Amino acid sequence: MTDGSNAAGALVAGVDAAMIDLDGTLVDTLGDFTEALGRMLADLGLPAIGAAQVETMVGKGSEHLLRSVLNHVLGQDQQAPAATKVEALYPQAWARYQHHYQAINGHHAQVYPGAREGLQALRAAGLQLACLTNKPQAFAEQLLRAKGLDGFFQHVFGGDAFARKKPDPLPLLKTCEALGTAPARTLMVGDSRNDAQAARAAGCPVVLVGYGYNHGEPVRQVDADGFVDALTELLPCAC
Numbered sequence: 391m392t393d394g395s396n397a398a399g400a401l402v403a404g405v406d407a408a409m410i411d412l413d414g415t416l417v418d419t420l421g422d423f424t425e426a427l428g429r430m431l432a433d434l435g436l437p438a439i440g441a442a443q444v445e446t447m448v449g450k451g452s453e454h455l456l457r458s459v460l461n462h463v464l465g466q467d468q469q470a471p472a473a474t475k476v477e478a479l480y481p482q483a484w485a486r487y488q489h490h491y492q493a494i495n496g497h498h499a500q501v502y503p504g505a506r507e508g509l510q511a512l513r514a515a516g517l518q519l520a521c522l523t524n525k526p527q528a529f530a531e532q533l534l535r536a537k538g539l540d541g542f543f544q545h546v547f548g549g550d551a552f553a554r555k556k557p558d559p560l561p562l563l564k565t566c567e568a569l570g571t572a573p574a575r576t577l578m579v580g581d582s583r584n585d586a587q588a589a590r591a592a593g594c595p596v597v598l599v600g601y602g603y604n605h606g607e608p609v610r611q612v613d614a615d616g617f618v619d620a621l622t623e624l625l626p627c628a629c
């Protein structure tokens with residue numbers, strides 16, 4: 391239990407549905423990202439990147455991740471302006487990354503302790519659930535199926551499902567529309583300021599987990615309505 395858990399329970403008691411982030415919230419996918427990026431960088435003849443570095447770059451979708459990784463590895467090369475090189479390499483990097491990620495999706499990833507049980511409890515409490523991630527739709531669906539988590543969700547929306555990604559409020563508002571719930575009664579559950587900013591702008595309550603990826607910054611400094619250490623703390627309470 392954490393200080394935020396009572397607040398989280400109270401929030402759950404006051405909502406009709408929840409939107410659950412995927413990477414860093416339901417599944418620890420850092421191993422998948424690092425593996426697919428490593429294979430991509432090897433194909434391009436570029437230096438490798440470590441998991442600790444990758445962790446700070448995850449959460450804003452694949453395009454942002456690839457540009458951050460290329461910038462990082464090319465930043466060590468002073469021969470040409472990094473930005474020009476990044477854009478020149480980007481199309482090939484994108485194709486190799488897609489190829490490799492699809493092949494290894496879920497192989498180096500683990501469902502977080504309590505995540506499955508938390509989803510079960512939320513469904514048992516009568517909440518509708520949507521998975522709302524910046525991960526591309528096809529990869530998100532493939533991963534949820536591989537981990538046996540797909541059956542919990544009425545909807546799955548990836549980073550390419552709408553015109554803009556989190557932290558823009560649009561994906562949350564569109565998800566509320568699909569669920570048929572008011573934003574103020576639809577809880578966002580995520581792991582980063584990306585999720586929290588989007589929720590604030592959409593008018594949704596937001597709870598963050600303490601264990602995910604928050605762009606290399608302490609997550610408890612983010613403006614959110616509550617924090618939990620496991621999704622099992624998201625139980626509706628009568629408080």
Ligand SMILES: O=C(O)COP(=O)(O)O
Binds near residue numbers: 449452526
């Ligand atoms: O950037 C990503 O692919 C991860 O996205 P998520 O944290 O919104 O699931």
Ligand SMILES: [Mg+2]
Binds near residue numbers: 412413414449602603
């Ligand atoms: Mg996340």
